[in-house]
Amino acid sequence: DTEVTQTPKHLVMGMTNKKSLKCEQHMGHRAMYWYKQKAKKPPELMFVYSYEKLSINESVPSRFSPECPNSSLLNLHLHALQPEDSALYLCASSQVKGVGGYTFGSGTRLTVV
Amino acid sequence: GEDVEQSLFLSVREGDSSVINCTYTDSSSTYLYWYKQEPGAGLQLLTYIFSNMDMKQDQRLTVLLNKKDKHLSLRIADTQTGDSAIYFCAEEGNNNDMRFGAGTRLTVKP
Numbered sequence: 001d002t003e004v005t006q007t008p009k010h011l012v013m014g015m016t017n018k019k020s021l022k023c024e025q026h027m028g029h030r031a032m033y034w035y036k037q038k039a040k041k042p043p044e045l046m047f048v049y050s051y052e053k054l055s056i057n058e059s060v061p062s063r064f065s066p067e068c069p070n071s072s073l074l075n076l077h078l079h080a081l082q083p084e085d086s087a088l089y090l091c092a093s094s095q096v097k098g099v100g101g102y103t104f105g106s107g108t109r110l111t112v113v
Numbered sequence: 114g115e116d117v118e119q120s121l122f123l124s125v126r127e128g129d130s131s132v133i134n135c136t137y138t139d140s141s142s143t144y145l146y147w148y149k150q151e152p153g154a155g156l157q158l159l160t161y162i163f164s165n166m167d168m169k170q171d172q173r174l175t176v177l178l179n180k181k182d183k184h185l186s187l188r189i190a191d192t193q194t195g196d197s198a199i200y201f202c203a204e205e206g207n208n209n210d211m212r213f214g215a216g217t218r219l220t221v222k223p
Contacts, residue, residue, distance in 0.1 A: 004155075031209050042201055042213035043156065056208055090155050094209070101146045101203075102211055104155035 001026040006091050006105035014113055015081060021108045023074040023091030032074040033102065034066060035090040043090055049074060050096055081112045117214035119202055124220045131189040133217045135202030140183060142204040147176065147187045150199045150216070159187070159200075189219075197221045 004025045013019050023032065031050050035043035048056035049068040057066075063085075065077040074091055088109050092102040116138040125131045137145060143164055148156040162169045162176045162185070169176045175188040185202055202214040 006155075033211075042216050045210050045212075048209055050209060056210055092156075092211075096209065101144070101148075101158040101161050101205075102156070103158065104148075106155040109153075 002103065004091055004093055004103050004105035006089075006108050008108060009106065010109050010111075012111045012113060013078065013081065015083075017081075018077070018079045020078065021076040021089055021091075021110075023076075023093075023105055024072055025093040025103070026072055027093065027103065028071075029093035029095055029103070030071060031094045031096045032068060033092040033094075034064075034074070034076050035092065037088040037090055037107070039087075047076075078110075081110075083112050086111045117202055117204055117212055119200075119214035119217045121215060122218050122220070124222065125192050126222050127192060127194055129192055131187075131192045131196070131219055131221075133187045133189075133200050133202075133219065135185040135187075135214055137183050137185060137202065137204045137214075139204050139206065139212075140180070141207070144205055145176075145178065145185050146203040146205070146211070147174075147185075148201040148203060148213075150201065152198075156201065192219075192221050194221045194223060 007022045034046040037043045046060045047066045052068045063080045067075040088107045090107045091105045094102045118136045146161045147159045150156045173190045177186045199216040201216045
């Protein structure tokens, strides 16, 4: 298995809703990432998990809450989002060190109404 | 803003070669990467180069690295319409964080 699987592919939520994005990989990668990508922009790093521990939080608002329950799963819990949070949310995984780059999922397209 | 810089647009005719350029900032980056993103999809790792190499060739793709000038390029030979996409140059920071350029939108005309 050489893929990163993200669910759901599309999500529409209201500003008072609570929802979660899910990411799964079975490549034995011990680093996992959440990126946010707005239209026509490069991905922006949100969070990095290394060995299931949060190692980087790029000053992301607390309405985004990451969770890494085990080495294969990464969640992003969403609560009280704003319309400007609408974007493509990409999950990626990699080896902690060394060659290989990231393997990205196909993303969750989130629309906040 | 991005520390990795790329020109935003490139248009070529089918069958021509495409050259996408990138300037990066961190001379300590061990690897430099090229990713491809098609509409509505995630990023696909195309190729990478180790920082002590000058060139890497992989089928139609050639990566050139000028470490002195911190300049990276991706050449696509015999460009096809299926190559139309956004191409991101990226460098990996010390904390496992990948830093992306703004992306070059390649349009291939028949």
